[in-house]
Amino acid sequence: MNIAVLSGKGGTGKTTVSTNLALALQANYIDCDVEEPNGFLFLKPSIEKTEQVMVEYPVMDDKKCVACRECIKVCQFHALAKVKDKVILFEKLCHGCGACKIICKYDAIIYNQREIGKIETGQTRNIHCSRGILNIGEPMAVPVIKKLLQNISEGNYIIDCPPGTSCNVVNTLRYVDGAILVTEPSEFGLHDLKIAVEVVKMFQIPFGIIINKDDGKDNIIRQYCKKENIQIIGAIPYSKEIAQVYSKGDILYDHFKIKPIFKKLANRSKEVLQWN
Amino acid sequence: MKIAISTTGKNSDSVLDMRFGRCEYFQIYDTKAGKIIILENKGRLSSGGAGIAASNQLIDEKVDVIITGNLGPNAFELIAAEGIKAYKCKSIAINSVLEKYNNGELEEITISGPAHHGGHN
Amino acid sequence: MELVVLSGKGGTGKTTIATALSELAKEVVRVDCDVEASNFYMYYDGKDLEKEDFYGGKKADIKKDKCIQCGKCEEVCRFNAIDHFQINAFACEGCGACTLVCPQNAIILKDEKVANTFITKTDKGIIAKAEMEIGSDASGLLISFLRKKAEKFSKNELVTIIDGSPGIGCPVIASITGSNAVLVVTEPTKSGLEDLKRVITLCEHFQIFTMVCINKYDINGEVTKEIEDFVDQKELKLVGKIPYDDVVMKSINELKPITFYKDSIAKKAITEMWKTIQKFIFT
Known part of the structure; x- marks a missing residue:
């Protein structure tokens, strides 16, 4: 089972959700955001192999x-x-x-x-991690993404997508069985979410929404999902505490107060995405 | 001698286009034959490699001098290797550009401006 | 005078700051080059003066009636874009190799529409923006196209503010090519710093005058210090430190520029920053 985590725009918490869900689900992690592969900053895996692309x-x-x-x-x-x-x-x-x-x-x-780039693979806390890095100044990311995803073995993978709905995202989605869309409750968030929904619908894969920086109210994202009959996997509340843990580069999942949030998200993801 | 100028239009009162690879037209003044050739810049509409496409076109036309605003590194490399001289000018009417060139008032481009890779689509 | 606002990663507040700066500058033309998440324009109601389809790049197209299903195209395609004599438009890079080997001349390259572009007039001036088709990339050509469209309107204006694309790829390069100055918006997080470094490498390469501002600088003093040291070491200009401000979230939800909120502490910091920026770019 390969699950893509994507967001219409950058900075909505795509990498936060990907890395913490990977830990909560004990699924392997692949960072396809090859222009800005930041997931390893949090997971800090020991790098075992570096391959050229x-x-x-x-x-x-x-x-x-x-x-x-x-x-x-x-x-x-x-x-x-x-x-x-x-x-x-x-x-x-x-x-x-x-x-x-x-x-x-x-x-x-x-x-x-x-x-044109590299692929690094390693381990952390019993999960396998890999990421692609596009060399600075190289304009084409697709070969790096393809190499990352072409030969993945059996098992469960959380795939951290590039932001937006570009060719890179579409090329990532060719390899997945389900998708998690991360958004935030603002007009911007909704605008970009709508586009991301259009993208995953084209691939006819099960998908659900995670609301980051959630205010807990019946906000525009909840209203939209209800109207469009889209499943909400869950929410990560808006809190300064979470922002501070994040800014240190610490893993949210390790924080005793935040861990249950991701446990819940992990279980709901399995339900919504028909994970066997 | 053939002098190519990147321009925004087809006439002598058109102004110089500061961009080389993505200019609208090239006006080529053939001083020997006393002719003017107007070329539509083929590089203009390519997603990538505009400067190279434009240079290819001018190299095929066997021009001796190019007058434009900025040259990207790719175009500069090609033009320099071919032995074409490039001069920098502001966005003014073509008549005035030629006048300035003839008076030796234009500065030669010896280092290229910022690169401009196209998109991959 | 073209000022490009950039951020390595998304979510650092680039659009909030670009919008505030264009409010403070008063007479401006705005170009939304963040075409994959074009939020800059959402702050403004306006009337579309021009709408134009944008074609960029090509895709192969197989004429069914001519195809004899020999499979030569599939063999030659290095992008695995042909399957069962059909083109997968998302994988096709428009190289035309298949058109060269087809014995039937059944394949042609067709221009592909990649975006709708708009010139919108608002009570605050002109905005140029694009809406991308899914799976299409912002190309150098599209960004150049938008900037050029905006140029037409910028004759009397003092400043053009470009909300640049995220990342370090081609669209960013096209956003900054030939511009006068860059403002990088960063935040004091580990990934913010990493991304700042990447963007600065790019700006150095293009030798553009580069300024940096730290948004939400007070959420992590340690990383803010690291950023300041980095800026010093690179001899860049640190033009502003903007505090964390709940009003920013409110302004985004109410779709009003932060400058609209008189008591906002972020607004005050951005106003100060604009004064500093003006000193640098107009002298």
């Missing part, structure tokens, strides 16, 4: 290349250019799609590999 890029054999410019024309990403009768590559723009190699009549293109 490689992408392929074309290399021109100048002896064979006749500078016919066919590869330049075919590249949709404008990653190739001709200078002084040589074809050169701008690797950050290259998607490694292979179109240039297909079009080249002179067999002048071979593919090499370069690193």
